Amino acid sequence: MNLKMTGIDFTTAGIDIRQRFSFTSKAMAAAIAQIRQKQEIRGCVLLSTCNRMELWLSLEEGAEFAIADFLCRLKGLSCEEYQEYFVVREGAEAVKHLFYLSAGMKSQIVGEDQILTQVKEALAFAREQEGADRLLEVLFRMAVTAGKQVKANVVMDKANFSAAHRALEFLKEQGNVLTEKICLVIGNGEMGKLTAQALMEEGADVTVTVRQYRSGIVKIPQGAKRIDYGERYRYIPKCDLVVSATASPNLTITREGLDACLRQRDAYFQEQIFLDLAVPRDMETSIAERQGVVYYDMDSLPFEAQSVEMRRQYEKAQNLLDRAIQKFLEWQECRDLVPRIQQIGADAGRELAWRMEKTLQHLNLSKTDLANLQKQLEHTTGKVVDKLLFELRNQAEPETLQKTVEVFEQVYRDSYGG
Known part of the structure; x- marks a missing residue:
């Protein structure tokens, strides 16, 4: 087994670095196409989320491949400048990492569910691009199965929390009341839907931006209102909270656009909170300099250390995962x-x-x-x-x-x- 994985995550790099190595679906397809041309590579899977990017390779026996160098060249970045941010794992160490990752044991919010879906989707995407070989197919499928077993048998103290849920918990801890607050969620992907649903559960008045595609009507969480994405700046002056959580490489909120729209905002309005849950960032960071704006991104959110109960649950999950890894x-x-x-x-x-x-x-x-x-x-x-x-x-x-x-x-x- 010549298995190698190289990646960047929240433990090694801040959001400024992580966003430079994030991949859209189109960029992932192009990267996999390039990798498939390498004779020494049997298969590949690329995982790109808000907190991590990992490239997995199955190589011919005895073959070597500088994954970090390849990723830097792909992104047009200096290998020497960014080498320190990469983590490299091989063989059994890489296998253990993927199993624990799939179960949410390596997430900022330990035990969260979203990463399991993301690992499964990464394999499915690689399969669609004819990138995954037999080794990676079995490895990822068994890791996902093990992750499901952990979810079914271990009730994690913070389970079912996504970054969106944790962000809203953080806002409440800061004294913010979300009930009846006017909220705009920019983005209707998985993270956007989770955020909108979580806000509605808090009793907020939620509006979601949508883009109309030729494929037909875009579904949004039940109970939320909708506006066209192009109307977002007109709606922002009314809002108490604006959340952006898209997979787009482009900014959804710029300082210039925000300055222009907030000139219309009446003086009696209180502070507005802008929450950026995207990697790369959706919001231009300079909006934090504007009076009346409170800005948070993924690196702003605190994540608690494990409680005693959480450590017990972790050990139970560890036993399940170790048996699956051995298989x-x-x-x-x-x-x-x-x-x-x-x-x-x-x-x-x-x-x-x-x-x-x-x-x-x-x-x-x-x-x-x-x-x-x-x-x-x-x-x-x-x-x-x-x-x-x-x-x-x-x-x-x-x-x-x-x-x-x-x-x-x-x-x-x-x-x-x-």
Whole structure:
């Protein structure tokens, strides 16, 4: 298994750095297309969320690939300047990381659900682009399954919280009352819908921006109002809270646009809160300099340390994940043995044909028939040995199978001097 992963996340880089390595769907497709052209790469999956970007590669045995350098070149950035922000994981370490990540154990909000969907969607997207190979397919599918098992069996103290929920909790902790507040949510993707729903649960008056596409009516959370995205600046002066959570690489709120629209805002209005939940940022950071504006982005939100109960829950999740990881590693170990088992079968077939050579000579066969018979003996013997060893793979412990294969390999190395 030549598995490598390189990434940037909230533990190594602030939002200013993370947003430079974020990917839209179009950019992800282009990146995967480039990677597929590399002969040393068997498969790839690219994961890009608000808190992390990770590129996963399955490589030919013995092959090397500088993932961080590739990502920097792809983004037109200096490798030397950004190298320090990357984390590199290989083999079993990478496997463990993905399983824990899928279960929400490596999120800012430990146990949150959104990352599980994001990991699943990353694999689905790579599959659509013909990027994922067998190793990555099984790895990601088993990681997602393990994440679901954790969700079903471990009631995390902060489970079902997304960044949107935590942001609203933070605002309430600061003394803000959201009930009956006029709120605008810019963006109707997954994060936008979560935010709108969470605000409505708090009793807020929620309006969501939508873009009309040729595909037809755009659905928004039930109970929310809608305005066209192009009308957002006209609506902002009425708002107590403006949240932007899009996947767009372009700004949704600029300082110039905000200055222009807030000239219409009456003096008796209180402070407005602007909450940017996007990576890259949706809002121009200089809006924080404007009087009457309170601005928060993803790096502004505090995330609590684990409580005692949370640590107990984490240990329970850890036990489930470690067992799932072991199953994957056993699958991979057996997978690596397949060509070795097939080689043992071929060696056994050649030995039988060699030992039967004198006996076959007395059958008075033509040279062609004799050659065909020897070839059939080799093939049949190989199949029988393969069947025995593959059945052993299904029934025996991995250590037993590994030792058996090593013994057979040694027998044929001694016999043929190879």
